[in-house]
Amino acid sequence: MTAPIETTGAQAEAQPEAVLVGVDKGQIEGRSLGQIAWSRFKKDKVAVAGGVIVILLVLLAVLSRPIQAMFGLDPNALHQDLIDPNTSLPKGGFGGMSWDHPLGVEPKFGRDIATRILEGSWVSLVVAFGATILSNTIGAVLGVVAGYYGGRVDTIISRLMDTFLAFPLLLFAIAISATLQGGAFGLEGLPLHISVLIFVIGFFNWPYLGRIVRGQTLALREREFVDASRGMGARGPYILFRELLPNLVGPIIVYSTLLIPTNILFEASLSFLGVGIQPPQASWGGMLNQAVDFYQVDPQYMIVPGLAIFVTVLAFNLLGDGLRDALDPRSR
DSSP states (O other), X not given: OOOOOOOOHHHHHSOOTTSOTTTTTTOOOOOOHHHHHHHHHTTXXXXXXXXXXXXXXXXXXXXHXXXXXXXXXXXXXXXXXXXXXXXXXXXXXXXXXXXXXXXXXXXXXXXXXXXXHHHHHHHXXXXXXXXXXXXXXXXXXXXXXXXXXXXXXXXXXXXXXXXXXXXXXXXXXXXXXXXXXXXXXXXXXXXXXXXXXXXXXXXXXXXXXXXXXXXXXXXXXXXXXXXXXXXXXXXXHHIIIIIIGGGGHHHHHHHHHHHHHHHHHHHHHHHHTTSSSOTXXXXXXXXXXXXXXXXXXXXXXXXXXXXXXXXXXXXXXXHHHHHHHHHOTTOO
């Protein structure tokens, strides 16, 4: 018969190893999905850098007019004294760069390139964000309706998506933009051009998000919380907008950050082709269009707006990739 094991006072007072430090002090707390996504996102230094650049670009676009007013800048001011009358090129090297014009001046007109880049930033971002909001609204609503109801409703909406995807979007956008240049719907000038671009780009891009939302909805509609809502008597609209759509915010946000740079490129392409934003209003695509005649003798005029588009698109793409990894629980 074994003797009982004697314990000392110190051993009797010691806590077992399984007890977590801080339990009695309330230091252990559960984390929400947003906190988990943020902790994953901030570990991706490249995505964080892209997000910082995006924030700076948005602030620059929002404050572009106040900045111009504060420093007395005019994107349409002509500086003919800085242009060589014999060649129509800026005087001096590197496109006329100086302390007063750090990015140089335009050939022929002598307008300050930095000021026009600043002015064109809000135009590009307004068109890109407006078109993204329009396409996401249409795509999310029709996608969740098609995925939840299925049957004939799904068939009709899916065929509608296929029809829109079959459109030659660039040619259609050129035709509509060129037709509405003079005036329409009580609008003219810059408000008309921006509204037309937002409508054309946003209205014909919704099927891409619509297909993503439809596929996600097909999986979510069989989940327990949807069955519970039906069991409690909830109707279709309540389930769509209070149960399903909130669970689709992650994919929608990720797709939005990837769609915005695409819309920026689309707006720049239409302006480059002469059917987007019309001069003298500054736009990055319009500046590239005007630089075609001078890129061999004054490459500075093409490099600056090209870099503006490149940096903006790259920053949004890096941010979108980081958000996708942070919001996807299956990614590592």
